[in-house]
Amino acid sequence: MSLRQLLHPDWLLDCTLAELPLQQLLERQIAALVVDVDLTLLPWRQSTVPRSCQRWLEEAHRQLPIHLLSNNPSRERIGAVAADLGLPFTTSAGKPRRAALRRVLEQLQLPHRQVALIGDRLFTDVIAGNRLGLYTVLVKPTDPLGQPCRHDRLQRLELRLAHWLGSSVG
Numbered sequence: 169m170s171l172r173q174l175l176h177p178d179w180l181l182d183c184t185l186a187e188l189p190l191q192q193l194l195e196r197q198i199a200a201l202v203v204d205v206d207l208t209l210l211p212w213r214q215s216t217v218p219r220s221c222q223r224w225l226e227e228a229h230r231q232l233p234i235h236l237l238s239n240n241p242s243r244e245r246i247g248a249v250a251a252d253l254g255l256p257f258t259t260s261a262g263k264p265r266r267a268a269l270r271r272v273l274e275q276l277q278l279p280h281r282q283v284a285l286i287g288d289r290l291f292t293d294v295i296a297g298n299r300l301g302l303y304t305v306l307v308k309p310t311d312p313l314g315q316p317c318r319h320d321r322l323q324r325l326e327l328r329l330a331h332w333l334g335s336s337v338g
């Protein structure tokens with residue numbers, strides 16, 4: 169798979185997780201979610217998931233298994249969020265490397281195409297998911313209200329870089 173393909177999310181959203189249309193994932197036969205934590209669920213330097221994102225996860229979790237997959241090494245930070253939401257989690261995931269994600273997929277026992285990986289970073293989340301054939305969804309980084317963060321320079325930089333590298337995103 170070429171770099172430009174690896175950098176191409178299956179679904180590029182202009183909103184945060186809180187406004188992701190869950191129904192469209194279900195219509196695509198998505199049967200499990202792997203969700204990034206920092207900036208997908210937790211705003212910059214915060215340890216509380218915005219209420220709107222919590223509600224989205226609760227609704228989604230009524231229909232699908234969800235695993236939180238974070239590159240953050242802090243079991244305390246990520247574990248507290250996971251405990252609040254009642255979800256299994258992995259820290260120090262090393263995305264875009266595949267090992268941690270593979271372990272989650274082994275537990276899920278689903279065709280990879282039926283697992284969506286939702287995250288805010290192209291060069292970690294999207295690449296990791298694409299390497300294993302998951303359905304990759306790029307959301308906007310969240311602010312404390314669950315709205316797109318206005319200072320998301322990193323994602324904008326990544327999208328520009330991906331575009332420059334020949335991906336059709338950005």
Ligand SMILES: [Mg+2]
Nearest residue numbers: 204206207208
């Ligand atoms: Mg993130």
